[in-house]
Amino acid sequence: MQLPYSDILDIAHFSRLFDNKSECYKLFWFQAIARKIKEGHTIITFEELIDEMIADAWYMVSEYHLNLGPNDALERVVHRLGEISNMKSCEKKEVILDYLAACEDKEVLNMKRTLSQNVPYRLQAPFMESMKGKEWNRSGKNLAARINQEERLMYYFLQFRGLDTRIQIQKEWADYIEEKYEIIQGWVERNLIQYLQRRNPSVPGIVTSSIRRKRGIWKRLKNTGK
C-alpha cells in the first residue's frame, strides 16, 4: 500500500516499519501511538501505550481466540487478566483500561514490563541504518540515549524510569499521522490482518475482509464461524 507522500518526513523508511517482526508487538504498539496522537497527545508514557495494546489484544484473544505469536506476552497478559478479573470478552474498552490502570497484580505488572523492553526502541530501527544486529543488544537506557542522538525520528525518549518512561512525538510526525489517520490506520490494520492470518491459518477470512474499521473485522470474523 502506498502511504501518503510528505516532503519533510522520511516516508521511505517509515513504510518499512513493520518489515521485521516475530511477534505482533510492533503493530499494536504503533497503533496505540497513532491513536494517542489522534487524541491530541504528544507526550506519552510507556504504560499508557501498553495498556492500549492490551485492551486491543483483549478482544482478539478472549473473544476470537486468535493466536498472536509463537510466545506472545500480550496473549499471556490477556489470559492472566481473564483469570483474575471477571471482565467479559466483549467488555467496553474504558472498563478494560480502568482495570489495567488500577491493576496491582504482580504478574500483570511483570508482563507489562516485559512488553516495554524491546518494542519501544526497536520500532524505529528502520530509520537507523547505522545500527546493525548486535548493536541492539544493549540496555534500554543505553538504547534510549543512542536513539536520541539520531535525527528525524518519529519520537524521542524524555526520561528513563521503567514504565513511567515518556516519549515525545515529533511535531511533524504528529501532524502527519493526525492528518492522514484514516489511511495510516488502514495500513496498520492490513499489516495486522496479514500477520494474524499467517499465525492462524485455520481461521478463514481474516485477509479477505476488506473492511477497514476494526469493528468490521470482528464482525466478519464472527460470521466466518470461529
Add this chain to the structure above:
DNA sequence: ACTGAGAATGTTCGTAAGTT
C-alpha cells in the same frame, strides 16, 4: 525457473547482577 538446505539477520525472554 524452482526447491530446499544452510546461513545470516532480527526479535524476545529468562537469568543473573546491580540498585535503592
Add this chain to the structure above:
DNA sequence: AACTTACGAACATTCTCAGT
C-alpha cells in the same frame, strides 16, 4: 527485599545460492 538493568541464548524469519 523489591525493583531495575544488563546480557546473551533461543527462537523465528528472511536471504542466498547450489543443484536440478
